[in-house]
Amino acid sequence: MSTIQNPILPGFNADPSIIRVGDTYYIANSTFEWFPGVRLHESKDLEHWNLLPSPLSTTTLLDMKGNPSSGGIWAPDLSYADGKFWLVYTDVKVTEGAFKDMTNYLTTATDIKGPWTDPIKLNGVGFDASLFHDKNGRKYLVQQTWDHREYHHPFDSITLTEFDVETMKLKPETAHTIYTGTHVKLVEGPHLYQINDYYYLFAAQGGTVFTHQEVVARSKSLDAYSFETEPGDPFLTNLDIPDNYVQKQGHGGLVSTPGGEWYYASLMARPWNHVNESSTDPRGWSTLGRETSIQKVEWDEAGWPRIVGGHGGTTFVEGPKDAIATEAPADHSQHDDFTSPTLDINWNTLRVPFTEKIGTTGDGKLTLVGQGSLANTHDLSLIARRWQAFYFDAQVKVKFDPFSYQQMAGLTNYYNDRHWSFAFITWNEIKGHVIEVGENNRGNYTSYLKDDAIKIPEGTEYVWFRTKVRKESYTYEYSFDGTNFTEIPVTLDAAILSDDYVLQSYGGFFTGAFVGLAVVDYAGYDAKAEFYDFDYKELGDKALGDGTYSWRASESRFD
Template sequence: MKIQNPVLPGFNADPSFIRVNNTYYIANSTFEWFPGVRIHESQDLVHWNLLPSPLSTTTLLDMKGNPSSGGIWAPDLSYADGKFWLVYTDVKVTEGPFKDVQNYLTTATDIHGPWTDPIKLNNLGFDASLFHDQNGRKYLVQQTWDHREYRHPFNGITLTEFDTKTMKLKPETARNIYNGDDVKLVEGPHLYQINGYYYLFAAEGGTVFTHQEVVARSKTLDKLSFEGEPDGPFITNMDTPDFYLQKQGHGALVDTPEGEWYYASLVSRPWNHATESSHDPRGWSTLGRETSIQKVEWDDQGWPRIVGGHGGQVEVDAPKGAIETKAPKDHSQHDDFDSDKLDLNWNTLRQPFTEKLGTVGNGKLTLVGNHSLSSTFDVSMIARRWQAFNFDAETKVKFDPQRYENMAGLVNFYNDKHYSWIYITRDEERGPVIEIAQNDNNNYTSFLKDHAIQIPAGTEYVWFKTLVRKQSYTYAYSFDGEDWHEIPVELDAAILSDDYVLQNYGGFFTGAFVGLAAVDYAGYGQTAEFDYFDYQELPDPDREKEVHPNQAG
């Protein structure tokens, strides 16, 4: 068997990677999307299955009003003392001199839950992980934030002892163990105890095309005792601009029962418009930051090295003796909404799916119109990740808008300032109509305007479809589900990427979603009824020519 990278396609960033007996788990960031923390499991590192998210209640995670790309940053999953430990950060402020965060801990004896009520740890910095020392002590390891304008904001890696009797940190033990190197932006720390050394893995360079992972080691956990790996970095694509995989860095290490070593890292697969250089801009990563797995060997000086060179490989040998895991062949999804619970692929923004947003079951999804898609509060939308460059998604909707403030339809969404959709609304003179609109950095454009498509009298249902083809996408409609009309409005998919948003402001870290939404910003709660949702992935004709040669260098 071969590991095909990325192993977790579509927005699955900042992997925390562990093994419990013969089973591997990866936990990923979810930012403002609910439920919090995405977990997959595998027994072969090749095929992965999605598990229920642990942060599924507002007791464990309350993100109402969080900014886009706030929320859950870099969770850390570990296993010790017969239970799973999950450390997670809820980021409340993303812009400006401060990063107001809260770090929490929850535990469970079963990966499926239930998870204990959260324990507050500290607010010192983000990307916190829990290290279980072989001597029985435990430590929180975390990026440290510094608001002072005359210092670099990424102020090294702090280690603080955790008292398992009181289940609290001991702040008097806090010390800086590593400052990184001149690349700076040191974050995402994980500690390991291997062959008499403490090894610290940490990310640097920002989670963009200059991203990298470095390794340092020490015999002790004393202040600033760690020395960096010679001939580093451990992994990066900064100097492999033509390779299929980019941005590799932040991640975690695991060993196999057979004594092999693997490293799970975030990764992106940018593409370019035909009119652009492939180096500048390096590209647009509409699938967000995904997860790759690389094989690791140890050199004769005891330093870890990526097999094939620090740029990584697209195809990686699976572990010896791996137990083949059954999993779907791709991430296509059909949902008839028969269950009274949303499928695991669905996410909502910042809060759980409750009757305030809608109901599901008995063959339909009902959404209650609330705030606009530009809100950070009550947004009646369910959405799932883009997990392929090419796919078709469609739905069937019944909606009787009474005002132009009433809208319901099919959405392609990045964040509150970057999205588009095809929807039913009401024109004062012509009644119900179909419109396409895009929000591009808060510049909202209605494309059809006075030529919005009038819905014939007596029409009960309207079918919507989006056709995503890597660099661009379109929308189509039907009044019978068979005769489709593609609307000649071609939209640039790059607008739904981290790389595009970063041109304008802030740090943004998610990826494109497709979903269903209803809006009634007049405040009367107009409802929309969706009959089904279908997401079908299509082959990527560019993949084969892009992945060879397999090795980056």
């Protein structure tokens, strides 16, 4: 029997929807404004997971151009019934203010790897929609319900609406409230399960921050207001356990093993603090975003589910007795020599798919065509991958010939359009081709080198960039030969790329830090840059002080 260490999906893998089909488990996660939409993994042991192709890979299935940061795909729901996979997903177009304009869609596939059917529009009542397949053959959409009226709480309730499988449409006249949550409010993320004589509703509350929690309610019918809440503590929360290595648990899904054991997959985070900060205020900075945890579940004598180890869960979890060993990479390190005509599965673009407007890949190089700045939410030439460890190095070789300071190409660490940094080749009036480091912090841009920008020697064809991320901070380096690197004298605070920091000034705080390759030409002359031999190498999660790193976490945030 194995021991599973949390998180099972490290780095920005939020809002897990978990199912089992036969002996295989699948998890679908939110992707927000990143394309392609919905992240899928599979496993046979709940411990080792392999990334699958994303289902929403075309603009027919997902059109997010112009979406705000942290809009897009919220909390997809994956289910399996009638011999096929059903995927419900939400595309959120408005994130700030009184309104959450959105559309919920449904697509299906007989194979998890696709093809997926053209989307069916469901409604826009609220986000976090899931599809419940009743044993009697009827189907229902279960969803958070949004209320824009300023004299009501915006998270109104959980609504149930019957779905007609003949017309493949909802029956809005059947919509009714089944649960309003508790006094904690912000009820969302609903999933219904039919177990023995009860319908069990799992729902998140408290907001997807350190106050997050999951509650369970049950009823013997699906009638309005018929669900009663599980007595005692919330099913899952870390609110009252600030020292736990695992934090923010709540929103997620329940799954059973073939042998009848039960597990709950939840979003989680691993915050850290600067050495001069209190460990409780601020609670910490979650630069890896909201990840996915797994907790074992037992049922008490009254038929209520309980987390093994208490409502805060544990870092190390007993694996299933009937687990089938799954082969998966030891970590998430990646090398890309760009020989394929398509992007590696780990790469993502913002809002739109990778097309010739952004660039091309193949024959050993990635070519990107300069468009808008990294603050642009419409036209941007950026490919990026998740930070999935607290300690890693990433580097790339770049060829670029700018003639204007409005043209830039290089390596970026990126959270959203308001929060990022960029080490890049550009041009200035004094030195010609130079290297600069810039940072956008809450939308305020800073050039760090200015008149001390590093001159690129005449005749230099390539510049290598490297970033070294060391949990609380990170730096950039450059090289003109690919062997001897020089550190740029700028140390950046990694907290600026965290959900928690962004939350302080902006309502969109749902993703995580990425490292990526970008070209900017806001002059509008389509300057091109070539990238070669990208390398992302994970060093582990915890520095040991001897130049090495350990991925094995303790039970405490502070050990």
